[in-house]
Amino acid sequence: MLEPPASGIEARGLTRRYAGVDVVREATFRIPAGRKVALLGSNGAGKTTLLSVLSTLVQPTSGHAWIAGHAAEGRGAALRRSLGVLRHSPMLYEALSPLENLVFFARLYGVPDASTRIEELLRALGLWGRRHEPASVLSRGTHQRLAIARALVHRPPVLLLDEPETGLDPEGIALLDDLMLRAQGVTVLAATHRVDRVERWADGVIRLDRGRVAEDTVSTEVGVRA
């Protein structure tokens, strides 16, 4: 269901300053393709900011990043096509139905077999029965499932997830874990508070403390990119 990638996520010296404060400071790590990494840290440690910078939504104050082999500075279409992003807000059109939302996003990303893919995702996430209802009537948990579907619709080789389990009921969390486990070859960096579930799907951990990388079990060697 998910595509094998070209390469993973790499960051070198990523720094992001807001109002004179370094929210993310000199973050350097390398996540090889296909690895699934949990991003840990207390509130305010900089997890959301780091994910925002990696998603190219926010420009770093300094430093570089590469996603699936594409340099983040370019912010090119190819890079953004390789990314599936989940943020705190679901990023869905409340007035549109799950089906209409996914059709729109599939069109934006140029998904070739859109209708098949959308049906596949909606069924996998238990949304098929409610595909025509406007998103505004869906519960928080259902919203989250739809947001996950939106992040996955274009089969991105790299996933950046900010607390994806928020709002999900146990069934939803099981579905999420299942998706993660089955994502062969997809690189995942997911910020999470559910430390208890980390062993289920993660094969590495990066912990942030006040913006710095305090623990990193994933990066093998941080080589110099030519």
Next chain:
Amino acid sequence: MNAFLAVLEKDLRLAWRDRAGWLTAAAFAAISILTYSFAFDLATSDVRPLLPGVLWTTFLFAGVFAAGAGFQREGEEGTFDALLLSPVSPTAIFLGKLAATLAALVVIEFALLIAATILFDEPLLTPELVAIVMLGTAGYASLTTLLGTLGSGHRARAVLLPVMALPLLVPMLIAAVRATGETLGLFGGDAPWVLLLGVFAAWSTLTAALLFPLAVER
């Protein structure tokens, strides 16, 4: 191009779903005309010289009102981020939004022209007048779409939108009123107003389309 159409279609669909918002703008416009009618006693005195002014202030206020209300939502739902994250160029996003806004505004303006034709017994649906209305609308729609979209998600900014937009639109307002008056045979042709209107429309659309991508990079 496909992306532009996707955004356009999405915004039109949203506009239709949320027609309450646009209907409020249309209602506001209708109420404005009535307010002017009572305030300036348009029923009895010679209406004609005031008509262009009444029409254009109504169009402008309705347009700015609608822009402020409409773009609120996109920011609140975080979908603007989703658009920026997608491989679509910001220019396509802007043009799609602009096209959708133009479509909605033109519908409201047509309704208003019909109403004004009836209320004031003036033939307002001539080709020249319609052309002037479209040209003027293009001028103010691009600036309000630019300011409205960029400012979306912040309630204070939505409230400020009329304050910010209207001074910038002075040239367009003057030109549109004079051009409309000329067409209706009310004022003499004293300056190339239609040309100015066209220049303003071209300038505002170009500037807005160029600035939008620069402004959304965060």
Next chain:
Amino acid sequence: MNLARRVYALRWVALPPLTGAGVLAMLVGAVVAAPRELVEGDVQRLMYIHVPSAQAMYLAFGVVFVASVMVLWKRDMRWDAAARGAATVGVLFTGFALVTGMLWGKPTWGVYWQWDARLTSTLVLFLVYTAYLLARAVSDPSDEQAARYSAVYAIVGFLDVPLIVMSVRWWRTLHPQPIVARLDPQLPDSMLAVLGISTLAIFLLAAWLILLRTDTERLGQRLLGLRADVDRREEA
């Protein structure tokens, strides 16, 4: 560039006395030294403040434009501080221009306001830049996104200026009227001299105030940053 930097560092030493001397010279010149105008009388002396104020206004708005372009390009919040500083000063001098214009108008035309083309465009510009300051003020001085939004507005506003001036002028040529200040080259040398001194004085004043405001805004930003830093440390 080092010379420029050193000169910049001396601004608080050099500008206040220079500006003070200039303004004094301007006042002496305008009130005492310049000859009394035949037709309009002493009211005409307001020209020595009005004309340079209008020019300083355009200068300040030009600074806002450049600073706003830099905000979008360099993403450095210092340019946002400069833009806000220059806009505040610009609005101030616009106010001077409008008020002196109105004070001149009352004895000359009999009314304070005659929809003169130049004063009217000045009023529109006053509104544009007040809107800019308002839009910026509803967000934090350190809010980068707000800075970008306001910068876009300032850029559009500045580019709109020629269109505003032109359209208002065309609008008012329907009703010909005396222009506010006659900048005849036929002005006697003594008047031109005082006008020159006044222009220099007002420009110095504008420059000083812009730098002052910019520094104030900068300090405000840094204060916010320090406060945020302290909060973070306390949390940890």
